[in-house]
Amino acid sequence: MYQESLRMIENMIFCIDIPTIGAINGSGSHWQMGTLCDITICAEGTDFFDAHYLGGVSPGDGIVLTLQNLTGIKRAAFCAYTGRNMNAQTALDLGIVSEVLPNEKLLTRAWELAEMIMQGAVANK
Structure with a gap:
């Protein structure tokens, strides 16, 4: 399972x-997919937990x-076990x-960010 x-x-x-944009609109399970995007935004009431x-x-x-990668091994372990x-x-x-x-x-x-990214892609061609 780990592998x-x-x-x-x-x-x-x-x-x-x-480029990918994760827009996390609230608390829930398996939020890690949104945090693995190039840009991640979230709503004010979002809680991240395991x-x-x-x-x-x-x-x-x-x-x-994901927590290990984003916050470090010790902080991830603390969040996971508590x-x-x-x-x-x-x-x-x-x-x-x-x-x-x-x-x-x-x-x-999210759409504004996508448009900015696309404008940059057009400008760089």
């Missing part, structure tokens, strides 16, 4: 040849691997997300 999760994360990072261990399952899937929530502001401070926005502005901002 499969690691391959999934590697594929998410290295096998998509276009409840696997508290639910009786060993941590070690994509959430922990189920500690990180709110949107903490995620911003730790570099997990690039911007925190009101929920109603999240999708609009």
Whole structure:
């Protein structure tokens, strides 16, 4: 399972040849896919957490691997074994997300960022 999760994360990072934008619109499970994008934004009320261990399952899937990559091994282990929530502001401070926005502005901002990226691609040709 560890190897499969690691391959999934590697594929998410290295096998998509276009810029990606993750827009996380609230708390939920398996948010790591959005945080592996080139740019990640989230809504103000978002909490990032890993409840696997508290639910009786060993941590070690994509959430922990992503946290290790983004925040470091020690902080990831602490979050995994305690189920500690990180709110949107903490995620911003730790570099997990690039911007925190009101929920109603999240999708609009994602489209703005996409347009900026596309304009840069056109200008660079």
